[in-house]
Amino acid sequence: MTTDYNNILSRLCFHLKQLASPDVVIVPETDLINELAIDSVKLLSLVMEIEDEFDISVPLNVLADVQTVHDLANLIQHIKSTKQ
Amino acid sequence: MSLLDKLDAVAAARKALLPEGIDVFGMPIEEVYSATEARVGDRRILFLGTNNYLGLTFAPECLKAAHEALDKEGTGTTGSRMANGSYSGHRALEREFAEFYHCHSGIVFTTGYQANLAMISGLAGAGDVVLIDGDSHASIYDGCRLSGAEIIRFRHNDVADMEKRLRRLGERSKSTLIVAEGIYSMLGDQAPLAEIVRVKNAYNSILLLDEAHSLGVLGKTGQGLVEETGLIDGVDFITGTFSKSLGSIGGYCVSNHPQLDQLRYISRPYIFTASPSPATIASARAALRLLRDGTELRRQLWQNSRQLYARLDALGYQLGPQPGPVIANILDSPQQALMLWKGLLDHGIYVNLILPPAAPEGKALVRCSVSAAHTSEQMDHVGNVFAELRKSIFQ
Ligand SMILES: Cc1ncc(COP(=O)(O)O)c(C=O)c1O
Numbered sequence: 001m002t003t004d005y006n007n008i009l010s011r012l013c014f015h016l017k018q019l020a021s022p023d024v025v026i027v028p029e030t031d032l033i034n035e036l037a038i039d040s041v042k043l044l045s046l047v048m049e050i051e052d053e054f055d056i057s058v059p060l061n062v063l064a065d066v067q068t069v070h071d072l073a074n075l076i077q078h079i080k081s082t083k084q
Numbered sequence: 085m086s087l088l089d090k091l092d093a094v095a096a097a098r099k100a101l102l103p104e105g106i107d108v109f110g111m112p113i114e115e116v117y118s119a120t121e122a123r124v125g126d127r128r129i130l131f132l133g134t135n136n137y138l139g140l141t142f143a144p145e146c147l148k149a150a151h152e153a154l155d156k157e158g159t160g161t162t163g164s165r166m167a168n169g170s171y172s173g174h175r176a177l178e179r180e181f182a183e184f185y186h187c188h189s190g191i192v193f194t195t196g197y198q199a200n201l202a203m204i205s206g207l208a209g210a211g212d213v214v215l216i217d218g219d220s221h222a223s224i225y226d227g228c229r230l231s232g233a234e235i236i237r238f239r240h241n242d243v244a245d246m247e248k249r250l251r252r253l254g255e256r257s258k259s260t261l262i263v264a265e266g267i268y269s270m271l272g273d274q275a276p277l278a279e280i281v282r283v284k285n286a287y288n289s290i291l292l293l294d295e296a297h298s299l300g301v302l303g304k305t306g307q308g309l310v311e312e313t314g315l316i317d318g319v320d321f322i323t324g325t326f327s328k329s330l331g332s333i334g335g336y337c338v339s340n341h342p343q344l345d346q347l348r349y350i351s352r353p354y355i356f357t358a359s360p361s362p363a364t365i366a367s368a369r370a371a372l373r374l375l376r377d378g379t380e381l382r383r384q385l386w387q388n389s390r391q392l393y394a395r396l397d398a399l400g401y402q403l404g405p406q407p408g409p410v411i412a413n414i415l416d417s418p419q420q421a422l423m424l425w426k427g428l429l430d431h432g433i434y435v436n437l438i439l440p441p442a443a444p445e446g447k448a449l450v451r452c453s454v455s456a457a458h459t460s461e462q463m464d465h466v467g468n469v470f471a472e473l474r475k476s477i478f479q
Binding site: 039040041044045048052055056057058059060061083 | 218228229234235236237239248249252253440441445
C-alpha cells in the first residue's frame with residue numbers, strides 16, 4: 001500500500017517537474033495551482049499523461065477536490081486500488 | 085475571498101488582458117443590415133463570426149412565417165412545454181424533425197444548450213458514466229455535471245483513447261453515454277464517426293451526437309455528419325440547435341429509441357423553462373424546409389469555406405485540421421490573437437475571439453464562421469486583410 005503510494009508520488013513528481021520551473025522543490029504538500037502555477041488546462045493534460053501511465057481514468061468530478069500533490073497521489077492510488 | 089471579491093478578481097484579470105475602450109466580448113451591434121452586414125458604432129462591418137451558415141436570418145419564407153405566428157399566437161407562450169407551452173407549431177416541428185431524420189420521434193427544447201443539458205442529464209445519472217471528447221462544448225460539460233454521473237474525458241477525436249477508457253470501465257461501459265460533436269465548435273473539425281460507432285457497439289454503450297454546427301452543413305439534405313457518413317443507425321441520439329443554420333433559437337433531439345419521449349417527464353431543462361415563442365418556432369419550421377432543399381446553399385457555403393481556408397493556409401496561418409465553415413486560426417498567445425482580432429475589426433471584419441481557458445490546450449483562437457450568404461468577393465477581401473495583418477502580427 002505505502003510502496004504503491006510512494007511509487008505514485010515519485011512518478012507524479014517526475015511529471016510535475018516537466019511543467020514547473022526548475023528551481024521549485026516539489027513535496028507532497030505543494031499546492032498545484034498556487035505554488036506550481038498549474039492552471040486547469042495544464043492540470044488536465046498532466047492527468048491524461050498519468051492516466052496512461054497507471055492505466056486508469058480519473059473522473060473530472062473528483063479532480064475539483066485536488067489541491068496538493070498529495071491529494072492527487074492519493075486520488076490515483078484510490079482509483080487504482082478500487083479497480084483491482 | 086468574499087463572493088464579490090471573486091468578481092473583482094475576474095474584472096482585474098480581464099483588465100490585464102484586454103485593451104480599454106473596445107468591447108471584445110459582447111460587442112454592441114447597433115443595426116443589422118442583412119445576414120452578413122451590420123453597423124457597429126458608426127461603421128459598417130462584415131459578419132464573419134456568426135453561426136448563420138446558410139444565411140437564412142432574412143429569408144422571406146422565415147420572416148413571413150414568423151410574422152404570421154406573431155400575429156396569430158402572440159409574443160410568447162409564457163409556459164413550459166409540460167404545461168401550457170406546447171402549441172401546434174411546437175408539436176409539428178417535432179414531427180418534422182423526426183421525418184427529416186427518418187426517426188421514430190423528436191423533442192424540441194428552448195435552446196440547444198438546454199437540449200444537451202436535458203438529454204445528458206435525462207439519460208445518465210449517479211452511478212452511470214459519461215465519456216466525452218475533451219474539446220466538447222460547454223453545454224455538454226454542464227449537462228454532464230447536472231447528470232451527477234461520473235465524467236470521463238478522452239483526447240479530442242482520439243478513438244483509441246476513447247476505447248482505452250471504455251476498456252478500463254469494464255462492465256460499466258454498458259451504462260456509459262458517449263458524447264461527440266458532428267463538427268467541433270472550436271477547431272471546426274469533424275468527429276471520426278465510423279470509428280466511434282464501431283467502438284461504441286463493441287462496448288454496448290449509448291452514443292449522443294451533437295450536430296449543432298453540422299446541421300445544414302453536412303449531408304445531402306443537411307442532416308449533418310450522420311448523413312455525410314451514412315451512419316445514422318449507429319447513433320442513438322442526435323441533438324442540435326436552431327441558432328446556427330436555422331437562423332432562429334431553440335434546440336432539438338431525435339432518436340429511434342421510443343424511450344426518448346419519457347424524458348419529457350423527468351428532464352429538468354425541458355420542464356422548468358418556458359417553451360420557444362411561436363414566432364421562433366414558425367421561422368425554424370420554414371428554415372428547416374429551406375435547409376432540407378438547400379443543396380445550392382450548401383454548395384455556396386462549402387465553396388466559400390474552401391476558398392477562405394485555402395487562402396489562410398497559403399498565407400501561413402495555423403488553422404484547424406480540416407476545412408469547413410468554422411475556420412479557426414490558432415495563435416500562440418492571447419496578445420497575438422487580440423491583435424489579429426482588433427486588426428480585422430479595424431478593417432470592418434467581425435470574427436470571434438476565443439481566449440484561454442475557453443480555447444483548447446491553452447491556445448488562443450481567432451475563429452471565422454463562413455456563411456452561404458457571403459460572396460466570393462467578400463472571401464477575397466477577407467483574405468487580403470489577413471495577408472496585410474500577417475506582417476504586423478508575426479514580425
Ligand atoms: C456544439 C454546440 N452545442 C450546443 C450549442 C448551444 O446552442 P444554442 O445556441 O441553441 O444554445 C452550441 C452553440 O453555442 C454549440 O456550439
